[in-house]
Amino acid sequence: MIAPAPVITIDGPSGSGKGTVAGILAKRLGWNLLDSGALYRLLAFAATNHGVALDNEPLLEKLAAHLDVQFVGATDGKPARIVLEGDDVTHAIRSETVAAGASKVAALPAVREALLQRQRAFQEFPGLVADGRDMGTVVFPDSPLKVFLTASAEERARRRYLQLKAKGDDVSLSGLLDEIRARDERDTQRAIAPLKPAADAIQLDSTELSIDQVLEKIMSEIALRDIAG
Numbered sequence: 001m002i003a004p005a006p007v008i009t010i011d012g013p014s015g016s017g018k019g020t021v022a023g024i025l026a027k028r029l030g031w032n033l034l035d036s037g038a039l040y041r042l043l044a045f046a047a048t049n050h051g052v053a054l055d056n057e058p059l060l061e062k063l064a065a066h067l068d069v070q071f072v073g074a075t076d077g078k079p080a081r082i083v084l085e086g087d088d089v090t091h092a093i094r095s096e097t098v099a100a101g102a103s104k105v106a107a108l109p110a111v112r113e114a115l116l117q118r119q120r121a122f123q124e125f126p127g128l129v130a131d132g133r134d135m136g137t138v139v140f141p142d143s144p145l146k147v148f149l150t151a152s153a154e155e156r157a158r159r160r161y162l163q164l165k166a167k168g169d170d171v172s173l174s175g176l177l178d179e180i181r182a183r184d185e186r187d188t189q190r191a192i193a194p195l196k197p198a199a200d201a202i203q204l205d206s207t208e209l210s211i212d213q214v215l216e217k218i219m220s221e222i223a224l225r226d227i228a229g
């Protein structure tokens with residue numbers, strides 16, 4: 001029997017650097033990338049466009065099962081464009097409003113079930129780097145390397161502040177810290193697939209680490225496990 005493509009999972013709270021690190025790692029290894037948070041963001045965005053309430057589980061389940069989305073091209077390990085129902089929503093789904101909506105729909109069991117196979121379909125050769133909240137605990141429990149990446153809420157808010165300011169968004173540091181804390185609370189306290197480290201995850205606190213230092217630590221775990229050939 002042929003072994004399935006290897007998966008490296010990177011889970012953690014918002015702003016810990018998962019997406020950044022996963023994108024660079026996927027590019028460096030030449031592997032596929034799954035940004036699972038994008039799927040929850042896309043669902044929240046589509047629901048709002050279609051006038052579906054973010055707590056209407058039966059309708060959200062249907063929408064999730066039939067989500068018409070394409071991840072187009074790839075630069076720096078990330079899709080160049082995300083197209084939802086024919087519209088380019090690459091940037092639109094990155095707002096804090098959409099993030100808060102994503103965190104709400106993600107708490108619904110039927111929604112998570114409807115998105116499960118779509119996420120698993122990303123497991124293709126030569127390998128997959130998957131980032132999210134439950135990649136190591138639920139979606140890819142057999143992953144040979146699970147990383148749980150954290151940072152203090154203050155540092156994550158600071159990073160998000162710099163990121164959004166650089167885009168020209170009018171945001172406040174204290175507002176972002178409140179949003180991050182609210183999202184942490186929802187993501188860790190929900191009944192299904194809560195944000196938590198898998199029992200066999202390695203935990204990395206990036207509060208005082210640069211992106212390169214985080215990558216270096218993960219690369220040495222990859223080498224230790226001889227995962228990437």
Ligand SMILES: Nc1ncnc2c1ncn2[C@@H]1O[C@H](COP(=O)(O)OP(=O)(O)OP(=O)(O)O)[C@@H](O)[C@H]1O
Pocket residue numbers: 012013014015016017018019020021037159160162163206209210211214
């Ligand atoms: N170790 C680090 N040091 C400094 N800045 C960092 C570090 N890691 C990530 N960043 C920056 O923090 C911001 C948020 O990072 P990123 O989007 O990767 O976080 P995330 O965990 O994927 O968040 P989300 O779950 O909300 O998508 C980005 O601007 C990124 O460049």
Ligand SMILES: Nc1ccn([C@H]2C[C@H](O)[C@@H](COP(=O)(O)O)O2)c(=O)n1
Pocket residue numbers: 014036037038040041099102103106107131132133134135183187
């Ligand atoms: N595997 C995942 C990925 C994401 N979510 C939810 C929780 C987050 O608050 C929201 C947005 O994710 P982000 O793009 O910020 O990583 O989606 C989840 O429940 N499970």
